[in-house]
Amino acid sequence: MITQHFPALIVVLPLMVSFIVFVVGIFRVRWCLPLVLTTLGLCVYFSVDMLYRVITEGSPIHYRLGGWEPPWGIEYVVDYLNGFVLVGISVISFFAGMYLKESIRDEALKSKMPQFYTLFLLQVTGLLGITVTGDVFNLYVLLEIASFSAYAIIAMGSRGADFAAFRYMIFGTMGACAYLLGVGYLYIATGSLNMGDLSMLLPKLYSSKTIIVGFVFLLSGIGIKMGMFPVHTWLPDSYSLAPPGVSVLLAPLFTKVGAYVLIRVMFTIFHPSFSTDIYPVTDTLSFIASIGVLFASVLALAQRDVRRMLCYLIVAEMGYIVFGVASANHYGLIGAIFHIVNDMFMMASLFIVAGVVFNETGTSDMDGFKGLHRKMPVTSFVLLIGAFSIVGVPPTCGFFSKWYLVLGMIEAGRYFSLTVLLISSLINAVLFFRLIEITYFEVKEEGAYKIGEKNTPFSFDNLSLYSLIPMVFYASMVILLGILSGTIVEHIIIYALPQAFKG
């Protein structure tokens, strides 16, 4: 049966096609997009099917690459946690792939579409692989695959993107190396690289210094990759200067995958009690994240450039996820896991709006949004939904994850972080209502307001379907995830929690 190979196929297929698409592009550029979309569509199918199987069978799917038994061979595991994240990643990347072609306006770059698609698929390969793998070293390799393609594809962006990509690379490599070192320490102590195996072997060794050093290295490596304060400095430059279509993929996904790995390391590879009791890093994490959230929110407030503002928001949102993880209790972790997927869709919808406006007006400055609601009603509406979700207005999904995070933090007694979270959501409100005000209201001088109604015929923003469909889809997902939040939490996320946090 082919279905049992889905865990491998979801990584192998985009990897293969990424090279095929390059070759196809030499002969027929027109065929590239259908090919890419078919591949990504299949990935969506694989991930949905796997999640469905996990839910119906109630047990994780184990797949042994090449038939080798773990812990010697590489094992791919799909359980509730990464099954859920996989669906998010594959769906986002499918629609980002659709938008990619539209987003490239530069003639010189247009002739390089096949290369774009190659890098894009490699990126997706890496992200899906990181999520699906059950092997810590394999994770490193896939992390680097995702990172390379990110460096290369970011460098194709607007002026200064090359330098931003270089800086990103310095930080990214440092993060990857730290992660690799951490893996090395765990390997010295246990002789195993399989996550499941490690989680069995490690508890006996928790007092060992090697393990603690390894743990710290792992965390700092992941921290850099997920753009955690204070090692987030690479993030705003590289994501805001990347080609718009690319930041729709990169910005929502890369950091969230990092957050997923953080949860995996802290609560699957290590027993939750390690990071709460034996070596209490959660307090430190929560504190660092609080400072980071404050810092990022204030910096976001200072930006005039919308895409840069969104980038700082990502840093803040990562802080939210860390809040949830560091609460280390039932509600907090539900919030963190839910926020990973919610934030993917929120950020995707906002970045695609920023991208569309950037392409239409040639600037991502806030002034580009002036009077947008007349020219582009759909885009402005998507902006509205995304903004509401970030601010946390029910029934958009952002509210629900925030609600769980608040509950988790109250339960964990982290009042400082809680205050920071609330302040930051206020700052988000200021940010977005400033933008909404620019988008929807046209300030007029005193007394000149009675102009009757302007008759602008309604059009779908003069955009092609390739940008409209993803935009509308992301926005509707933001609402859908909110409305279905109860079902998702009840049937997926609760089971994705580590044993210690259930109930």
Next chain:
Amino acid sequence: METESPFLPVLTLIIPSFVSLLILFTGKRRPNLREFWTLAGSFAMFFSVWSMLDSVLKGRSLEYHLAFIYPDLSFSLKVDVFGMIFALLSSFLWMVVSVYSIGYMRGLNEQNQTRFFFCFAIAILGAAGVALSGNLITLYMFYEILTLSTYPLVSHKENREAIKAGRKYLVYLIGSSVFILLAMGITYHLAGTLDFVPGGLFDRGDNNGVLRFLFLLFVIGFGVKAGIMPIHEWLPSAMVAPTPVSALLHAVAVVKAGVFCVLRVILYVFGPEMVVNLGIWFFFAFFVSLTVIFANIIAINQDNLKRRLAFSTINNLAIIILGATLLTPDAMKGAYLHMFFHGFMKITLFMCAGAIYVKTHKELISEMEGIGRQMPITMAAFTVGALGLFGIPPVCGFISKWYLCMGAAKTEGIIFLLVFLLSALLDGVYFIPIIYSAFFKEVKGGRSIKGEADLSIVIPIVTTGVFSLLLTFFPDFFFRVYTLSDMAVKIVRGG
């Protein structure tokens, strides 16, 4: 108490949301059809609310779960007696204001009318949702919807002043919602539920300090909307909005939603007993009394009619909250009644202000000398509303104030009786000069435009004016609001 799970509460909410979509898609190409949707929607909604009245009076409560959030938490609607009072008020007045706003907006040839009517319908959805929600989290959702949908209405004129007012409005209301979110979290953590229970959710064993803090959070959160001083600043500024907005939203839906939420929290989350136990009621009542008095003193100095009315609103909202905080059956009944009656009286006043503005473009009271001779019907209705607000017998305000005073007389804090009386006196101080100069002074400049505003403006004014009178003699007529208040008091006091 029996519970049913029918479709009516949901229908009540579906109507405005559906209407808002119809308005949006009909758009400015066919304004008549668009206005028809508004009218049809408002009538349908009132009918839907009114048809729930019967089962509520029979002591049944209608419950409906919209969506689950967490196995033991869901978005749910629950129609109870208290919610019914507010739902009746807002849906009935939507009907009246719909007619009025069509006349007003067309009379002034305002811009962006589609957006205006769209947001208006959404705002009503929010207000009705607040009335019908069965737990705090649903309440919060609709409360936010209400806030966000009224923001474009406040900034409707899109000049600098309007945008500034809109900003101020958002800063206050979004800021306060953060407090509510936190308070909800703590409530859920302590009580394990967010459902409204008459008499309160908390055990006596819970930490008093935390509960006091929680009460403070709730009061800050919802009190902003209810215009409790010193966090009332947004309300007078928001008066730059078109008059129908001020009328419905800043005299009825938005601020009343704030009051409604504060009362919900006091009576259904904490419960009267707990409020007394915590020893906060006296401080809170005292604090609110300050608002009662100061709002009226400030109102005296306002020359802009709408601003004066805004401060009078702040005063009346505080009176309602004060009544409920006194916790005696009579005071509570008075508060419920006043919530309902004040809606009718204040909306009459606002609509009159709007009618004057449409006809003569006058906003300042000092310019309105002799206006009563030009627009006798409008000013007659204005007089009815104003008399009602300071509690003169033939108008319904008398009844509610009577109960409030009776209630206040029965508490240890006899001082609150004085507060009520003083506030009524001050009401007289700033309303009587308007009426006097309108009817008995000569028109300045000699140029007088005879005649009333458009019929679609006059009819709503007359309707609410007549209702204000009728409710005095038959407080139980049509809306059964007297019975409802009676039942609500009994339920909360567990009798």
Next chain:
Amino acid sequence: MMMDFILAKFNYWVYVVLIMIGFYGMMTKKNLMKKLIGMNIFQWSIILFYISIGSKKNATLPIIMDIHSHAPSAADYINPLPHVLMLTAIVVGVATTGIALTLLVLIYKRYGTIEEDEVIEALKK
């Protein structure tokens, strides 16, 4: 005593010293090429660390020539797994370096310099 401690684990000390040199280069050098070299030292030191943890005293390559004479004992052979892992890591490292050099060429072409502050200066214009 101290010396013994250092000598006994000399492979770790080598890697620590190398990684610090690399880190220093990455963080402090203004020249992007030097940064890149620092990064490479950083990466290779980790690879050395991995390779050294696979080795054992008096052990040989894990190629079993004569399986009939006696059962192979793990103690006689060095651990091959870290080496295999490092093959992958080396490929990763080479790829990173490749992309980095491409970026540097690009930066040099566009801004005419690979000094960090000069590039930032050029970008501000």
